[in-house]
Amino acid sequence: MKLKLKVWRQLNAEAKGQIVDYELEGVEADMSFLEMLDYLNEKLILTNEIPIEFDHDCREGICGTCGLFINGRAHGPLEGTTTCQLHMRSFNDGDTIFIEPFKGGAFNVTRDLRVDRSAFDRIITAGGYISTPVGDAPEANAIPITYDMAESAFDSAACIGCGACVATCKNGSAALFTAAKVAHLAKLPQGKVESKQRAVKMVSQMDAEDFGHCTNTGACEIECPQEISIANIARMNWEFNKAKLLG
Amino acid sequence: MPDIHTKLDAKIPEGPLSEKWSLYKATCRLVSFNNKKKLDIIVVGTGLAGSSAAASFAEAGYNVKAFCFQDSARRAHSVAAQGGVNSAKNYQNDGDNIYRMFYDTLKGGDFRAREANVYRLAECSTNLIDQAVAQGVPFAREYGGYLSNRSFGGVQVRRTFYARGQTGQQLLLGSYSALMRQVDLGKIKLFTRHEMLELVMVDGKARGVIVRNLDTGQIERHGAHAVVLATGGFGKIFYLSTLAMGCNGSAIWRAHKKGAYMASPSWTQIHPTSLPQSGEHQSKLTLMSESLRNDGRIWVPKKKSDERRPNDIPESERDYYLERRYPAFGNLAPRDISSRAAKERIDAGHGVGAMKNAVYLDFKHAIEEYGEETIKARYGNLFRMYEKITGVNAYKEPMKISPAAHFSMGGLWVDYELGTTIPGLYALGECNFGDHGANRLGANSLLQACVDGYFIIPYTIGNYLADEIEAGEVNVNSPEFEKAEKRVVDMLDKLIAIKGSKPTDYFHKKLGRIIWDYCGVTRTEEGLTKAIEMIKELRKEFWVDLKVLGTAGEVNSELEKAGRVADYLELGELMCKDALTRNESCGAHFREEFQTEDGEALRDDEHYRFISCWEHKGEGVEAVLHKEALEFKEAKVIARNYKK
Numbered sequence: 001m002k003l004k005l006k007v008w009r010q011l012n013a014e015a016k017g018q019i020v021d022y023e024l025e026g027v028e029a030d031m032s033f034l035e036m037l038d039y040l041n042e043k044l045i046l047t048n049e050i051p052i053e054f055d056h057d058c059r060e061g062i063c064g065t066c067g068l069f070i071n072g073r074a075h076g077p078l079e080g081t082t083t084c085q086l087h088m089r090s091f092n093d094g095d096t097i098f099i100e101p102f103k104g105g106a107f108n109v110t111r112d113l114r115v116d117r118s119a120f121d122r123i124i125t126a127g128g129y130i131s132t133p134v135g136d137a138p139e140a141n142a143i144p145i146t147y148d149m150a151e152s153a154f155d156s157a158a159c160i161g162c163g164a165c166v167a168t169c170k171n172g173s174a175a176l177f178t179a180a181k182v183a184h185l186a187k188l189p190q191g192k193v194e195s196k197q198r199a200v201k202m203v204s205q206m207d208a209e210d211f212g213h214c215t216n217t218g219a220c221e222i223e224c225p226q227e228i229s230i231a232n233i234a235r236m237n238w239e240f241n242k243a244k245l246l247g
Numbered sequence: 248m249p250d251i252h253t254k255l256d257a258k259i260p261e262g263p264l265s266e267k268w269s270l271y272k273a274t275c276r277l278v279s280f281n282n283k284k285k286l287d288i289i290v291v292g293t294g295l296a297g298s299s300a301a302a303s304f305a306e307a308g309y310n311v312k313a314f315c316f317q318d319s320a321r322r323a324h325s326v327a328a329q330g331g332v333n334s335a336k337n338y339q340n341d342g343d344n345i346y347r348m349f350y351d352t353l354k355g356g357d358f359r360a361r362e363a364n365v366y367r368l369a370e371c372s373t374n375l376i377d378q379a380v381a382q383g384v385p386f387a388r389e390y391g392g393y394l395s396n397r398s399f400g401g402v403q404v405r406r407t408f409y410a411r412g413q414t415g416q417q418l419l420l421g422s423y424s425a426l427m428r429q430v431d432l433g434k435i436k437l438f439t440r441h442e443m444l445e446l447v448m449v450d451g452k453a454r455g456v457i458v459r460n461l462d463t464g465q466i467e468r469h470g471a472h473a474v475v476l477a478t479g480g481f482g483k484i485f486y487l488s489t490l491a492m493g494c495n496g497s498a499i500w501r502a503h504k505k506g507a508y509m510a511s512p513s514w515t516q517i518h519p520t521s522l523p524q525s526g527e528h529q530s531k532l533t534l535m536s537e538s539l540r541n542d543g544r545i546w547v548p549k550k551k552s553d554e555r556r557p558n559d560i561p562e563s564e565r566d567y568y569l570e571r572r573y574p575a576f577g578n579l580a581p582r583d584i585s586s587r588a589a590k591e592r593i594d595a596g597h598g599v600g601a602m603k604n605a606v607y608l609d610f611k612h613a614i615e616e617y618g619e620e621t622i623k624a625r626y627g628n629l630f631r632m633y634e635k636i637t638g639v640n641a642y643k644e645p646m647k648i649s650p651a652a653h654f655s656m657g658g659l660w661v662d663y664e665l666g667t668t669i670p671g672l673y674a675l676g677e678c679n680f681g682d683h684g685a686n687r688l689g690a691n692s693l694l695q696a697c698v699d700g701y702f703i704i705p706y707t708i709g710n711y712l713a714d715e716i717e718a719g720e721v722n723v724n725s726p727e728f729e730k731a732e733k734r735v736v737d738m739l740d741k742l743i744a745i746k747g748s749k750p751t752d753y754f755h756k757k758l759g760r761i762i763w764d765y766c767g768v769t770r771t772e773e774g775l776t777k778a779i780e781m782i783k784e785l786r787k788e789f790w791v792d793l794k795v796l797g798t799a800g801e802v803n804s805e806l807e808k809a810g811r812v813a814d815y816l817e818l819g820e821l822m823c824k825d826a827l828t829r830n831e832s833c834g835a836h837f838r839e840e841f842q843t844e845d846g847e848a849l850r851d852d853e854h855y856r857f858i859s860c861w862e863h864k865g866e867g868v869e870a871v872l873h874k875e876a877l878e879f880k881e882a883k884v885i886a887r888n889y890k891k
């Protein structure tokens with residue numbers, strides 16, 4: 001198929017970016033969206049034009065590195081899908097496709113479609129862990145965890161840190177990402193002990209970064225490739241308020 | 248080929264197998280807590296091996312610098328592992344124990360691994376589950392609240408722990424959080440988007456690294472008293488593989504060129520259940536979990552080049568070749584055997600799909616027996632993923648699967664302490680030659696990466712660092728660092744200056760094809776000899792016709808790729824050479840000249856019971872082969888048989 005691509009190009013974080021038009025022929029339905037970009041880049045290199053930089057690594061939907069705004073939607077038109085798992089059969093011959101980076105909140109473009117999401121790491125660093133020493137741990141089966149609780153913790157733990165929730169949120173809020181970690185750990189007996197301090201530290205860090213406040217628009221849940229529920233945000237607020245009220 | 252026997256000291260402790268590790272721990276030298284803060288350690292890689300090691304070092308009191316090329320440590324390739332992690336906990340009371348796990352692993356690897364290491368792997372496996380659970384890894388549970396297990400290829404007990412189809416992700420998030428906790432405490436400085444491009448040696452010891460900041464293009468020097476590589480597998484050399492796009496062999500290759508021996512580089516695990524290549528523009532192959540083989544039946548049409556749709560081919564015209572050839576294990580035969588059997592049928596003209604490179608994995612019988620709902624509950628997410636990628640509904644039509652390059656069993660040679668042949672340089676996880684021998688059993692790699700990082704290196708590095716306490720801070724302005732930096736800068740400039748006509752991927756794809764064809768599922772002397780010549784030619788072409796735009800002083804992922812491919816073009820040749828010198832078939836190494844009458848691998852224990860260790864002798868000079876003889880004192884060495 002033949003496509004008209006409108007791609008965000010930006011030299012570095014300080015530079016002004018703009019949409020650049022490309023026409024691409026010979027796209028196959030079996031190509032992933034990123035393979036389509038590889039194909040375009042190959043053509044650009046051959047005509048001496050600097051290729052487009054974009055984030056990616058596993059191309060299996062699990063590392064959370066990829067992420068593009070495609071026709072105004074984070075990770076494109078399909079639900080529960082990362083950009084690398086989106087295939088060109090979701091598009092038609094002759095389509096015009098807008099391709100932009102994940103922007104918003106504390107995220108900044110470093111070049112073209114690449115963004116700096118290190119603020120997410122700083123939120124985890126602030127307390128997104130269980131303070132257990134490494135090297136020696138108690139017998140795993142000494143603390144039973146019900147099947148439902150383990151599954152529910154898993155649902156929260158499945159966040160891949162892609163940032164679609166931030167990019168799609170009109171406030172640029174990181175609430176869904178942060179809440180997923182708070183809830184994952186708070187649901188497990190091992191993580192319960194410090195759940196209040198954790199919520200306070202992580203929420204404070206989230207606020208210290210340039211992320212906006214959550215006003216419960218629910219857009220994040222719709223665009224999340226891992227279908228992380230906004231119920232996690234309620235859980236985070238509960239942990240946070242508990243800490244504030246009860247100390 | 249020179250046949251040199253050098254005594255490589257594997258540093259295996261004395262005593263009976265089951266006591267070696269405790270004896271080692273009881274007698275190795277310690278660095279006291281107060282002295283640890285005088286010592287710096289560099290860890291390259293933040294996968295399971297790297298992040299667990301970095302967190303453990305920091306917690307012990309050392310100063311740690313950790314590096315990875317992704318934008319976050321949480322994205323290392325360990326995140327992609329699906330199936331599970333093994334541990335001899337015997338929670339199912341089905342007769343598992345450390346010895347049995349040790350033996351399964353040794354046998355699975357076709358007796359081409361070191362006894363003492365494999366035993367230690369099994370021994371430490373039980374601690375790992377405790378560690379992970381303490382960190383909040385949500386492993387699968389039974390209704391009673393206790394941990395659940397499943398079975399994996401090549402074993403008869405249930406010892407695999409799993410977190411849905413995302414075990415690697417959850418284990419990595421556990422070790423990543425331990426790492427970030429130490430970052431918060433100031434004991435780890437983390438450098439993301441930094442790629443190691445050179446190892447720095449001072450007075451014969453590893454003393455630091457030269458890295459490129461991938462966000463700015465700046466070159467940096469970092470010094471330390473020891474360097475730990477945990478840079479993962481190099482299977483991406485095949486271009487099409489199940490690995491992530493960024494996986495590379497550069498760190499270990501550059502260490503190899505500084506004197507670290509490379510062990511058995513030709514042993515690559517080819518996974519039998521990947522999605523097949525569907526076109527020329529494909530960038531990677533997606534793994535479908537091996538667990539599908541528990542219920543799916545594998546077949547090809549009996550008739551060659553059968554153009555009918557699978558559902559139109561009657562039972563009598565289907566060849567369930569695994570069940571036919573391996574009645575005892577059937578569709579659950581180990582990976583090397585299943586991959587080879589698929590290739591044999593594909594080569595014989597029975598392959599299916601647009602490129603005739605696949606076999607069918609059929610759930611029709613399972614759906615008839617258990618109902619679609621049960622199959623959906625077991626594998627629903629995998630069926631969804633399959634449909635997303637291929638557009639085919641596998642409840643209605645069989646899946647198409649194909650073998651794909653998956654895991655490097657070879658890598659830097661290490662002794663029992665995980666030390667390479669360079670003092671002060673260690674290698675952990677998939678980038679060392681590991682405990683897997685010539686074939687890795689499923690769910691043992693996550694285990695090895697974690698065990699190396701959490702439980703082994705924290706002890707063994709002390710044995711070395713105890714002598715370094717007085718060394719003082721490493722001076723990164725020394726001539727050694729200066730020279731190393733210059734080498735890196737020259738290399739980058741050289742790549743850009745070629746200004747040829749072909750992008751990096753052109754060379755990577757060509758190299759991958761050569762290695763796949765001649766050093767892949769099967770090998771022959773003739774093919775390998777030819778491949779070595781072809782690689783030499785391709786390397787020449789690379790250095791005159793590569794085209795990399797832009798500069799080295801900016802974000803430039805084409806330049807990153809070019810450096811990795813330059814290394815692959817050298818490593819690939821060594822892989823072929825290694826395969827050429829091993830005149831036997833073992834595990835994933837199947838030389839067609841050495842097989843039994845019914846097409847099974849023919850191992851030659853008399854002549855090849857050793858690890859091939861390659862020493863770099865300089866640019867353009869043939870590498871030299873050293874042999875580490877393998878002794879089996881406690882395990883009975885037998886031929887693998889999955890027929891009965």
Ligand SMILES: Cc1cc2nc3c(=O)[nH]c(=O)nc-3n(C[C@H](O)[C@H](O)[C@H](O)COP(=O)(O)OP(=O)(O)OC[C@H]3O[C@@H](n4cnc5c(N)ncnc54)[C@H](O)[C@@H]3O)c2cc1C
Nearest residue numbers: 292293294295296316325330331443479676677690692693
């Ligand atoms: C699709 C898939 C599924 C798998 N499933 C399973 C499974 O179910 N069970 C199992 O046991 N095993 C499985 N494996 C294998 C297992 O995941 C890996 O062997 C293991 O995770 C490797 O861990 P590692 O820490 O050694 O390396 P990785 O996790 O690969 O980490 C490598 C690290 O090194 C860094 N790095 C590399 N080169 C450089 C450089 N030059 N400079 C700076 N940093 C560098 C990277 O940034 C990264 O942080 C699977 C593998 C794949 C591909």
Ligand code: SF4
Nearest residue numbers: 159160162163165224
């Ligand atoms: S919550 Fe969802 S959208 Fe947000 S980072 Fe996690 S996986 Fe991505």
Ligand code: FES
Nearest residue numbers: 057059064066084
């Ligand atoms: S590239 Fe890893 S999730 Fe898309």
